[in-house]
Each structure stands twice: as structure tokens, then as C-alpha cells.
Amino acid sequence: MEIKKTRNNGATKLVLCLAGWSATPEAFGHLExxxxxxxxxxxDYRDLSFTGELDRYRQIDLVAWSLGVWVAANVISPETVLHSATAINGTGLPIDDTYGIPTAIFRGTLENVNNEGMNRFNRRMCGSRELLATYQHFPARPATELKEELLNLYNNISRDKHPGGIDxxxxxxxxxxxxxxxGNQRNYWQGLCPxxxxxxxxxxxxxxxxxxxxTNR
Known part of the structure; x- marks a missing residue:
């Protein structure tokens, strides 16, 4: 796992964001x-080891997006005290026909991680030409790297379907x-959190x- 410290000024509070598959830090650069x-x-979840030192922060706000929701729940230590934990467009069961991405669709995405496949994925992810044009200005990671990342996520999620321990x-x-x-997100979060x-x-x-x-509570 890579950690880009876009602001690291020795502050007392931390926003800890776990991005989705294939993303780069620039996708969040406009957020103040x-x-x-x-x-x-x-x-970059080709390696799921989290090595960030969190002890010096008195307040940690976790934000996890897409497959980053599962990653956060399974790599952040249960001993880490979080002020807030916000999941965005993801669940703790991300390969699931009822609570996540349908299994056949996930496998189809994995089988088509190449330049054209990523163009299709980004179009679906952004939903409009305007947003896609903005997203395409962010640095693109090599398709071979993205395939390794998604395969590692697929193998780990399939092996351990536990939704993790984050509240x-x-x-x-x-x-x-x-x-x-x-609808699958709605199914998953019902009764767990707002x-x-x-x-x-x-x-x-x-x-x-x-x-x-x-992050506001």
C-alpha cells in the first residue's frame, strides 16, 4: 500500500482516506x-500492509471509498481510535450479489483490465463526459499494475469475506x-449506520x- 501525505504539517488531526481501486491521490486534490x-x-493495494504511524494524532477521521471500504475495515488496527468513519460507495462485502458488486461483474472487470477496459471502467465510474474529462487529467497508472492490484484484492476478499471490525x-x-x-449498498448498510x-x-x-x-458527525 502506498500512502501519499498530501498534507503532513505535524497537525493534531488527520483525515485518513483509503481510495478505491485504480485511483491516485490527485482524485482528491481539490478537497480542502x-x-x-x-x-x-x-x-495501490497490490500490497495490503498499512505502515502509517497514527499515534501522534488526537483525532482521526477515516474516509473510505469503493473497495477502500473493505481495505480499511481489514487493515486498520481495531485498536485505532477513530473520531469518525465514513464509507462512500462501498461495503464490507464488496464481491456479493446482494451486498456488493455482483460476482460476475467483478470477475468481468478483472478479466478486462487493459487500456480499453480501463477507458470503459472510467466512463462508467464518472457517468458524464464532463466529469470523465476532469478525471482523465489525473495521472494514470499502468494497466499491468492495476490488474495486479485488482487480482490481489479479489483473492483477499474471496479468501476472507469478513466485513472487518470498523464501527x-x-x-x-x-x-x-x-x-x-x-440498492446493494442500501441492503448492506441498513441497520448498521446512517x-x-x-x-x-x-x-x-x-x-x-x-x-x-x-467527515462532520
Missing amino acids: AGEDTDVWICY WTKAFGSTHDMIFPT FTEIDAPHYPFKVWKQWKEI
């Missing part, structure tokens, strides 16, 4: 944080999500301008 808040973006504060689900079916539907595609972060809009 207060002067008292550091921001770390975790991505989620809230979850957001996009009404136009063409990657992670909104679930709010937002008017956005799978990549929803243009809905917000500041991290605190996501």
Missing part, C-alpha cells in the same frame, strides 16, 4: 482541509453508481469542496 488537519491518501459512523451511496449498485444517498456517480467527490463536509 483546515490548518489543524493533515491529509493522507492510501492507494462505521455513516455511509454515502451515489444514486447514479454504475460500479457498486446503490446511509445517505447523494446525486452523483461512483466517483462522487466533486459533490464536496472540503473534507469536513464528508
Whole structure:
């Protein structure tokens, strides 16, 4: 796992963001944080080891997107005290016909991780030409690397279908999500934590301008 410390000024608060598969830190670059808040973006899950030192922060707000929801729940130590934990367009059972991405669709995505397959995936993730044009300006990772990442996630999720130990504060689900079916998200979060539907595609972060809009309790 890579950790990009986009703000690392020795602040007392931390926004810890676990990105979705194939994402880069630039996808979150427009989100502003207060002067008292550091921001770390975790991505590239070819290796699921989390090596960040969190002890010095007195407040940690976790934000996890897409497959990053499962990653967060399974790699963040249960001993880590979280001020808030927000899941966005993901669940703790991400390969599941009822509570996640349908198994056949997940496998189909894995079988088609190449340049053309990623173009199709990004179109579905962004939902509109305008947002896709913005997303395509972010640095693209090599398709071979992305396939290794998704295969590692698939193998680990299939081997351990435990939803993890995080006590989620809230979850957001996009009404136009063409990657992670909104209804399946709704099924999963019902009774676990407040679930709010937002008017956005799978990549929803243009809905917000500041991290605190996501993390506020």
C-alpha cells in the first residue's frame, strides 16, 4: 500500500482516506482541509500492509471509498481510535450479489483490465463526459499494475469475506453508481449506520469542496 501525505504539517488531526481501486491521490486534490488537519491518501493495494504511524494524532477521521471500504475495515488496527468513519460507495462485502458488486461483474472487470477496459471502467465510474474529462487529467497508472492490484484484492476478499471490525459512523451511496449498485449498498448498510444517498456517480467527490463536509458527525 502506498500512502501519499498530501498534507503532513505535524497537525493534531488527520483525515485518513483509503481510495478505491485504480485511483491516485490527485482524485482528491481539490478537497480542502483546515490548518489543524493533515491529509493522507492510501492507494495501490497490490500490497495490503498499512505502515502509517497514527499515534501522534488526537483525532482521526477515516474516509473510505469503493473497495477502500473493505481495505480499511481489514487493515486498520481495531485498536485505532477513530473520531469518525465514513464509507462512500462501498461495503464490507464488496464481491456479493446482494451486498456488493455482483460476482460476475467483478470477475468481468478483472478479466478486462487493459487500456480499453480501463477507458470503459472510467466512463462508467464518472457517468458524464464532463466529469470523465476532469478525471482523465489525473495521472494514470499502468494497466499491468492495476490488474495486479485488482487480482490481489479479489483473492483477499474471496479468501476472507469478513466485513472487518470498523464501527462505521455513516455511509454515502451515489444514486447514479454504475460500479457498486446503490440498492446493494442500501441492503448492506441498513441497520448498521446512517446511509445517505447523494446525486452523483461512483466517483462522487466533486459533490464536496472540503473534507469536513464528508467527515462532520
